[in-house]
Amino acid sequence: MLNLSLSVDGCDLRYADSGGDGVPVVFSHGAGADHVMFDAQRDHLRTLGYRVVTWDLRGHGLSRPAGAPFTAERATTDLLALVEHLRLDRPVLVGQSLGGNLSQALVRRHPELCRALVVIGSTWNTGPLSTGERLLLKVAAPSLSVIPAGRLPELMAGASAVTPAARADARRAFSQLTKGEFMEVWRATVGFLDPDPGYRTPVPLCLVRGDRDRTGNIATAMPRWAAAEGVEEIVVPGAGHIANQDAPEAVNAAVETFLRTSLQTRGTA
Structure with a gap:
């Protein structure tokens, strides 16, 4: 339960903080979702002694109205x-989809504030975009705009998750946003993309995706990203876009x- 709030630019951002002196880990959810998507990861890391922070992005979940x-x-x-x-001391940022784009952006802007980055089911903000990928981005919003508002939560849930439980939670979360709000968030997600092929993540990086994720260009961009950064991409069998909910135990183990390993290497665990 998000029992704390922080007022920023007209919105009371709701969040939860497990507290303690462990390494802080901040989870940022995907577009149309909310903090609930990380329940399994929150509980797992908390038992391991990490200080876990979850929150609802502006206009999502309990952080409403957007302001x-x-x-x-x-x-x-x-x-x-x-x-x-x-006052988090160089937190680990974990983001899924939009939350992954957001976390990448903060690391790029303020690398000194971050300890490590975990991206789940998100495209590469600074990666090169092919002509086809640019066209896909251009037509995505108009394509979504013609979907009747009443059908959008079901269609998005089906496209995002594989397991019945994950799909049910995705429907619940998506139903909290109006179609107009969702379209606004979608356009913002695209706004994170800023090709800069020479950029390399300055902190330890973990890339995770489901092997059944067909969202955007993630299935092709993330392998290129992993190769460029020299890290191993973790592909979760039987999971879709929301891999952390489709296969929580596998994602928990990977994270x-x-x-x-990464924090011990740097002497910060």
């Missing part, structure tokens, strides 16, 4: 404000292993 339009810049400002408000 101001949802943009990539505003979302980045919100996440930075939360990190600074809690735990990454944190243990």
Whole structure:
């Protein structure tokens, strides 16, 4: 339960903080979702002694009303404000989909504030875009706009998750946003993309995707990203876009292993 709030630019951002002196880990959810998507990861890491922070992005879940339009810049400002408000010492950022784009953006802008980055089911913000990928981005919003509002939660849930439980939670979360709000968030997600092929993530990086994720260009972009960064891409069998809900135990194990090895290597665990 998100029992704390931080007022930023007209919105009361709702969040939960497990507290303690463990390494802080901040989870940012995907477009149309909310903090619930990370329940399994929150509980797992908390038992391992990490300080876990979950939150609802502006206009999502309990962080309503949005107070101001949802943009990539505003979302980045919100996440930075939360990190600074809690005085987190170089947190690990974990983001799924939009949350992954957001977390990448904060690391790129303020690398000194972050300890490591975990991206689940998200495209590569700074990666090169082919002509086909640019066309896909251009037509995505118009394609979504013609879907009747009443059908959008079901269609998005079906496209995002594989297991019945994950699909049910995705329907619940998507139903909290109006179609107009969702379209606004979608446009903001695209706004995070800023090709810069020479950029390399300055902190330890973990890339996770489901082997059944067909969202956007993730299935092709993430392998290229992993190769460019020299890291191993973790592909979760039988999972879709929301791999952390389709296969929570597998994702928990992957994140735990990454944190243990990467943080010990740097002497920060």
